[in-house]
Amino acid sequence: MADVTFTVDGKKLTAPAGTLLIEACRKAGIEIPAFCYYPNLSLQAACRMCVVRIEKMPKLQTACTTVVTEGMAVTTESDEVKQSRKAMVELVLGNHPLDCPVCDAGGECELQDMTFTYGAHESRYVEIKQHRDEQQWSPVVFFDRPRCIMCYRCVRVCAEGMDVWALAVDNRGVSSVIAPNEGDSLLCEQCGMCIDICPVGALTSGTYRYKTRPWEMNHVGTICTHCGDGCKTTLGVRPVNDGVEIIRGDNRDKSGINGDFLCVKGRYAFDFAHHEGRLTKPLVRQTDGKLAPVSWEHAIDFTAKKLREIRDTRGGNAIGVIGSNRTTNEEAYLLQKFARSVLGTNNIDHHRTADYTAFAAALKDKPGREASLRDFASARAILLLGNDPTNQHPGLAWQIRTNVRLNRARLYVANHEDVRLRRQARASVILPSDGYASFVSYLGGNDGAFRGSDLTASFRDVIRKEESLLIAFGSELRGRDIQALVDFGLSLPNTKFACLGDYVNSRGAADMGLLPDLLPGYIPVSASTQFAEEYGSALPAQAGLDLIQMFDAAGQGDLAALYIVGANPVSRYGIDPSALKNTFLVVQDMFLTETAALADVVFPAANLYEKAGTVTNTYGDLQLVKKASDRAGVRTDFEIVVRVVDKMGADPKKLVPFGKGVRADFGQSRGAETGEADRHAVWLVANHLEPKLSPFDPFAVFDEIQRLVPAYNVPRLNLLLGNDEHLKSELVQIESVAGRRDLVLPANDVLYTSGTLGRYSAKLEEVVASATILMKPAETAAD
Amino acid sequence: MAYLTTHPDVVPVVSYRFGKGATNIDRYIELDGYKAARKAIEMGPEAVIAEMKASNLRGRGGAGFPTGMKWSFVPKQSEKPKYILVNGDESEPATCKDRLIFEHDPHSVIEGVIIAGLAVGAKMGFIYLRGEYRYLLNIMEKAIEDAYAKGFLGKNIFGSGIEFEAVSHTGAGAYEVGEESALMESLEGKRGIPRIRPPFPAVVGLYGGPTVINNAETLATVPHIIRMGGAEYAKIGTERNGGTRLFCLSGHLEKPGVYELPMGYNLKRMIYEVGGGIPGGRKLKAVVPGGSSTPVLLPEEIDIGMDFDQVGKAGSMLGSGGVVVLDETVCMVEFALRTMRFYQHESCGWCIPCREGTDWLKKSLTRVHAGGGVDKDIDNIQYLAENMLGRTFCPLGDAAAMPTIAFVKKFRKEFEDHLDGKGCPYKHSLQHEAVLA
Amino acid sequence: MATETTIFSPELAARFDKLVTLYPVRRSALVPMLLYAQDEVGYISKAVVAEVARRVGVLENDVVSVLSYYSMLRTQPIGKFNVQVCTNICCMLRGGNELFEHCKKRLGIGHKGTTADGVFSLEEVECIGACSWAPAVQVNYDFHENLTPESMDKVLEEYREKAQK
């Protein structure tokens, strides 16, 4: 829309016609207070805090509902305006408990701030305040009625933002109350958006309430470890006896790819870090067959010696390595480098949750065709093939819903199940569960491929008419089907794609070459020259064993050692424990999982919240992970590998090129607690090394990644500032992958599960057990 | 049974058929019924609106907005269907006039709705009655049925090829629903929370379509205007205040009742002549001129004509036409308290100043009336009311604040007499516990 | 379209089937439907909420949210005759408070109370639109106006007799 010019407090401003005055002012740095106004939610004009004086208007006007017009003259801070705002604060405070010293929101409460700003410090109210006991609505949501100021943000974010409609207002007048849908409890997704958005301490979190004061925490913006969306989350941490504890997860940093959103896992499921089953000492299997705690020194020595021996006697082909979907890119990269250049094997793989390889092949030489998560918030049209984002990619579901709501984006859904996003869909079709491939073929013009109704035909017609389309597909599509889908998409004028995989760094694991046949950046192992030069050693040229083959080999006695990092294949793939009887098994994990329980050596590993590095979400958005918490006794997967390599007699400087003009890490790996003893520095000094850069500094490896994997060569500064950078995926180098086994095993996680990790989150377990969660779509949306 | 009271000064326009059995459709037709609707079809929309403008009819719901002008705001072209909505929520304390219309002359409302529909191009009208008016709903339903049977409503009204449907609808107890945008919400099956304006109902109203909302009396007057001509109707009242209105006289009067009097009728005369004066020779203390939301007038302020402009000049409002007369025995603090209890009970709770302000004022007034007040309470009451005024989401907050400010300003001495443990000095006053919570 | 299972009488169910068709959206029938359901069932039970939600096509908590807004709608059963005494300004000026006190004493119950025999409930209400005929009382939907304590007794007597029949 055309720009209009208007004045605010004598300043000349311009904004597009139709902009809300409150937004126009905020953009110009003029803060207008508001309780009820919340960007992108429906307008309420209920709190009356945003009143301003507009010339020629008889009364004060609410800036949250006024649109700017040409020549408008506004005063935002006159005595009259200030008095009006002060009166509103006084009125709310009349019935508001002044329990700020114990209130969870104390120190980050919008009502406190307003009281401070407008000086409503004189108490005029002498009556008894209405009291109602606090209610627990679910394991994670508590409601304190007297503190509620009725801004309706929670009701709106639940209905409009989440499409869950679990909150409503009951009664009227002063008796009005926010009410959950089940009378005294909630039946919802337990996303906690209502808590985040509450300006006061009326809605509080079951994991955080009464634990601490906000100013006693450090707030670290990092990436959620759970699903493939990689939402930005802010962890509130504080030092405790044995490390640094996470007390809260929320989304106070709204700059992330998830916008306002965070789901139940991102918000509450950080507690696995404090699970009592957490390993803090290395374990080594003793002669009596039992695992017993030993010193790090011993465990590393023992492992290194054993691996070296096996490599030197039986060759690298007798060793297998399985990597993780939840470690950083640097760790995944380091692990494959370790496997290939130190252990001398291509037997390396990971639990694959989507066929990123086929996707990379299909997009080869097609610049700018991969959609970032942000693209879903602004796309004009979206086709969703398979997958249930509400359950598996909640961040994506949020972006799609928001886009449909605010921009009337057109969503098309083709799925074998009644996924909830159908409610936002312009058109949808139900496919047979094995019908995706034929449907894609049908979309591409092969009429005989799919027996559909008129509906299917019109579905295809509207999609083909889209000028600009995003196609997101789930693990239902693999290999050649992905190629076919991409071919179809490229026949339309302007299409981008997203391949939906399951965990925080599933995409990174594939990109970083945790594959038996492909090096980082999907370069065939047969074409390893550049890598060999950089690594300074020859690399095996034959494709190695994949994950299934490794266990088969182990069962046949052909795998002498297996090194597993952050994965639980024994449970995930139902491996018979006896298959590993004759294999030297090393596991790096947080817990004594089914896999770790069979190991000869178990290293207690740090999780994603306890380390720094980068991760790549399933859309190819690269983000920085910052160290938030810490646990005495554990080490990062990165450090463990480096130490093992060191003790194996290999040169850690070759593995982590921290001497070669690498750029400094901006202190990112230090973590939140400045007082933390710097083990790294101690180690460096002990080894007569320059303490400037540590061999445990993932950024040294990131440097190498950027050199060798062109797609990852994105501007680094922006990343370090905590922003996401979309990969240049067209730079992926890959040969034809015909006939390749995809080995994709979808995780099938829902909103409340998170693979093995989810089992160690007491909060998630509690939420699941509480019967307050919405598993099926709500019957009807209110209109 | 509600009835109209007579007096020689009464000018029966709206009440012309009252007491004559006009609930019966045939009887209504005999008494010139549905002639105006036929005439309006012949006249066409522009002429109808011109006639309405000429009549100087101002809305009888309270705000006194010129009806012809309101209709002319409805866009000619609209993608969404247009609607007519009759506001029969009549809940303003001291107001009981629409009740008479529904009871005695339901077809005049239907006819008014049809004419409004013709004028703005609406094909459907809703007649919303407050929930307590169940017996009137039954009357209204029957009247609508009869009008359909005669072909006055339906696909082809009066054989003109024009379509018009009418539906009667009940509320379920909520004063706020009388506010026009809350009324639409309620009719859409929601809580009676007002809407943000703009857009105004004439542009975006019921179900998103342009909507004319008028008070029942306003619409019942319409057929008479079309019948007698706008200019003729305008002559009855004063300048810019055409016609008559139903005044509801209540309180300390010999002859309380509903009287149809010309706009601009002198208030003093209304009280002493029409209403028969104050019983027992007691003295007049105050008059609330237009329903509980309007600021109180002192005896020396009542020698005024009862039209929107003159009452406005006197510092109050003509409002809904409910004239409440208070004699010298009334405790003004108790009266102020009872008024505030009403608004506290009826606040929808949407915005801070109304929700919290009415509650706070009710509590303070309760305490002051009971003798628990201190000096600064009086200022505080005024402060609160003044800070609500003009700040609320809808006019209910003003309706609570305006009379309160007037009570404190005009009867401050009486508030002071209650302070410091003295309690209410008026013996008759009932220290009756406020139970409506 | 008829709703298959109903807790309402066939007449009321038929009325509801029609009611939802009268408006451009079904939801418009919500408030009247709740009131009519209450008239038949006596109050808005959980079952009423559930069926009404189904009939108008909204969530049950939406129905609760709406019904709790309107002061005539109740979620608990009350006596057969609900005596609603107006004490708003016009009635107050003409003895509304005294009338309410009188009813309390006569019936032996307070605001929102119900007599032990279940015949009467008592309620103080806001203006009912009988200001010029104050003080006034509504018993269920019937108006009684220009009352005095004595005439109030007669009114109560009549209802008591009705209750016996």
Ligand SMILES: Cc1cc2nc3c(=O)[nH]c(=O)nc-3n(C[C@H](O)[C@H](O)[C@H](O)COP(=O)(O)O)c2cc1C
């Ligand atoms: C709180 C409040 C309650 C109202 N109650 C009624 C009412 O019961 N009946 C009515 O006709 N208008 C009522 N109104 C006025 C309406 O909003 C609206 O102005 C009126 O129905 C328009 O009709 P008119 O132009 O014919 O007067 C109320 C306004 C407010 C602010």
Ligand code: SF4
């Ligand atoms: S609970 Fe919080 S978010 Fe919800 S209305 Fe109350 S103050 Fe607003």
Ligand code: FES
């Ligand atoms: S932000 Fe405008 S009224 Fe609340």
